[in-house]
Amino acid sequence: MSEKALNMPSLSSGFLSVVRRDVLLAWKRPGDVLNPLFFFAMVSTLFPLAVGPSSEQLAFSGPGVVWVAALLAALLSLNSLFMSDFEDGSLDQLILSPQPLPMTALAKALAHWLITGLPLVLVSPLVAITFQMPAQTISVMMVTLTFGTVSLSLLGSIGAALTVGLHRGTALLSLLILPLAMPILIFGARTVSLAAADDAVSAGVYFLAAYCMLTLTLAPFATAAALRISNE
Amino acid sequence: MWTFFHKLASPPHFYDLAAKFIPWFAVIGAACVAYGTIAGLFFAPADYQQGDAFRIIYVHVPSAYLSMMAYMVMAISAAIGLIWRIKLSHAVAAAAAPLGAWFTFLALMTGSIWGRPMWGTWWEWGDPRLTSELLMLFLYFGYMALRAAIDDTAKADKASAVLALVGAVNIPIIHFSVEWWSSLHQGATLVREGGPAIQTGMLYPLLAMIFGFTFIFGALILGRVRTEVLFRERRSKWVRKLVLPEGDQA
Amino acid sequence: MTELLSGQDLCLFRGDNCLFKSLEFALNTGELLVIEGRNGSGKTSLLRGIAGLLEFESGTVHWSGERVEDNYQAFRADIVWLSHRVGCKADLNLIENIRFESGLRATDESRLQAVLERLSLSPLVDLPLRSLSAGQQRRVALARLLMAKARIWMMDEPFTNLDKAGHTLVVELIAEHLADGGGCIVASHQALEVDGRTRQVNL
Numbered sequence: 001m002s003e004k005a006l007n008m009p010s011l012s013s014g015f016l017s018v019v020r021r022d023v024l025l026a027w028k029r030p031g032d033v034l035n036p037l038f039f040f041a042m043v044s045t046l047f048p049l050a051v052g053p054s055s056e057q058l059a060f061s062g063p064g065v066v067w068v069a070a071l072l073a074a075l076l077s078l079n080s081l082f083m084s085d086f087e088d089g090s091l092d093q094l095i096l097s098p099q100p101l102p103m104t105a106l107a108k109a110l111a112h113w114l115i116t117g118l119p120l121v122l123v124s125p126l127v128a129i130t131f132q133m134p135a136q137t138i139s140v141m142m143v144t145l146t147f148g149t150v151s152l153s154l155l156g157s158i159g160a161a162l163t164v165g166l167h168r169g170t171a172l173l174s175l176l177i178l179p180l181a182m183p184i185l186i187f188g189a190r191t192v193s194l195a196a197a198d199d200a201v202s203a204g205v206y207f208l209a210a211y212c213m214l215t216l217t218l219a220p221f222a223t224a225a226a227l228r229i230s231n232e
Numbered sequence: 233m234w235t236f237f238h239k240l241a242s243p244p245h246f247y248d249l250a251a252k253f254i255p256w257f258a259v260i261g262a263a264c265v266a267y268g269t270i271a272g273l274f275f276a277p278a279d280y281q282q283g284d285a286f287r288i289i290y291v292h293v294p295s296a297y298l299s300m301m302a303y304m305v306m307a308i309s310a311a312i313g314l315i316w317r318i319k320l321s322h323a324v325a326a327a328a329a330p331l332g333a334w335f336t337f338l339a340l341m342t343g344s345i346w347g348r349p350m351w352g353t354w355w356e357w358g359d360p361r362l363t364s365e366l367l368m369l370f371l372y373f374g375y376m377a378l379r380a381a382i383d384d385t386a387k388a389d390k391a392s393a394v395l396a397l398v399g400a401v402n403i404p405i406i407h408f409s410v411e412w413w414s415s416l417h418q419g420a421t422l423v424r425e426g427g428p429a430i431q432t433g434m435l436y437p438l439l440a441m442i443f444g445f446t447f448i449f450g451a452l453i454l455g456r457v458r459t460e461v462l463f464r465e466r467r468s469k470w471v472r473k474l475v476l477p478e479g480d481q482a
Numbered sequence: 483m484t485e486l487l488s489g490q491d492l493c494l495f496r497g498d499n500c501l502f503k504s505l506e507f508a509l510n511t512g513e514l515l516v517i518e519g520r521n522g523s524g525k526t527s528l529l530r531g532i533a534g535l536l537e538f539e540s541g542t543v544h545w546s547g548e549r550v551e552d553n554y555q556a557f558r559a560d561i562v563w564l565s566h567r568v569g570c571k572a573d574l575n576l577i578e579n580i581r582f583e584s585g586l587r588a589t590d591e592s593r594l595q596a597v598l599e600r601l602s603l604s605p606l607v608d609l610p611l612r613s614l615s616a617g618q619q620r621r622v623a624l625a626r627l628l629m630a631k632a633r634i635w636m637m638d639e640p641f642t643n644l645d646k647a648g649h650t651l652v653v654e655l656i657a658e659h660l661a662d663g664g665g666c667i668v669a670s671h672q673a674l675e676v677d678g679r680t681r682q683v684n685l
Contacts, residue, residue, distance in 0.1 A: 008586075009584070014585055017584075017585025017586055018582075018585075020582075020585075021574070021582045024574065024578065025574065028573050028574075029573065087567075088567055088570070088571065089565055089567030089568055089569040089570075090569055090571060092535060092563055092565060092567070093563065093583075095534075095535060096534065096535065096558055098556075098586070099586050162378060162394065162395060163381070166381045166382065168381075172374075172377055172378065172381055175377055179367045179368075179370040179374065180371075180398065180399065180406075182406055182410075183402075183405050183406055183408075186410065187413075207412075218401070222394055222398050225394050226391065229390040229394065230387075230391065232387060232537075384497060386495075467498045
């Protein structure tokens, strides 16, 4: 059935509407963007403070620390992905809109990435420099972080959908998502370490890209199913 | 044929049918485990590399195998429950989770004990299988935590089913990632069970233990599902008839 | 007069309690269906089930002659949902909310001014919804209803937070919608009388 006959705007219009709305909401509440960023920066600072500032240690542990901090910052921001929609009744509207729910879920996850993941990737070089990571690794780090944060937004949207409205949802969300996010962390951090050692990074980058494609295609369906279940 | 499955999905029929199978499974399982333990501990030849320490394989490998099989049982019954809306299937998934978690824990513990004489440490992050078993334990915890957090049983069934399926897709990816990571890690000792070609003297007790554990798992899960069924159907007539004394059937 | 929606053999449980069994209903064009019952009797659940927000234990809902499952996109394009929650973002103003809606479903942009006038919302257009009173927010939700090009209105407790004038307004809007050939399903513990054909489902 064509969309005109169905009496509804096109799929791309629906997709962009959701993305635009969420970005607009974040624009009105800068904390949504800034808090995860500050968290990312602060967590990265914890390690040199706790472990000691020796140059070798910093350069060695830099990739791992940046990645763990990025993972934690993403987890922190995921909890509220569907929370306000659930509370003000917008989630009912999203589920009942003629747009396919997986498409809407994908739009929400990508909006989440634009709000939290992308700024994090852009800020990461600053953190990398404080860890005295060599320059050639920074580009690799940004590429891996891009694929990784997109995957996290998508994977995390499943967890957020499963735990929306639950008591103490954040801790549960982390418990659900962290084991699933391990491959991203492993490959992300290890690839950057390989770059620092001047080794070939293509395998790791390809894996992260493939994982990203996998979550892009499958996660929205799981998120849509979870949203319907949680909203009952 | 379909009537058989239809009957199986009915809780009271399953309750009675399972009761018949449990003693058989338990006995066969115990017998296999008994044979495997005695043969493995006393009659199997010592490994030329590891000496007697390798004998923990007879508990470690079946546990690890069962931990994965339990997850498969959980994921498949969750899928069946979700797609065909069969409540009993959800009960099977709920019953499988704690069993799977215990087997995973057992595998980790025996793996750690095995590792002590081999690597000199109680835990080796470089070993891929141990690390991915640990992550699987976390997946089980997550599943059980999600179930516990949702009050309504039907909703908990469906939500945890989605989680189980997402986990099932991720498990091969997790295994592969951890293996790749450890192969890059210079100096890790890769542990292989039993050496390059396993002798029959070692193999048969191992197979017996695997069978035995599987049958015991079968007995345990049938028992757990019966309990789940009783709890879920506690308001229905057939349960009240079973549980309450004759005069009290109000 | 054509049939818009009908349901057969609907059954729903809440936990272990059976809320209703073998329930039937029908809604034709120009009709109002009122779901009545005490609090907790399952009015909201029935309405949510018909809309598709929760699953019935058994039974089917038919829309324009076919099963909802067979053509759910067209079904959802033809219904508008109003619950006791606003359904709009509190941080955005009315125009931004309406613009978002029009990206998801077909809306009649040309009616915007008329709708705002009717609901006395014109002076409030630029304010974020959180600055509005509860009654004003409810009227924003009604604006969403009026702007949508959907034949079936589904309303859960539409009179919440409304004063007497607001109550009369809602009844008028429903009557006009019915006269236009639309249909309306309302779940309410308050009595609702509208000129024209009204059916009832009692829980």
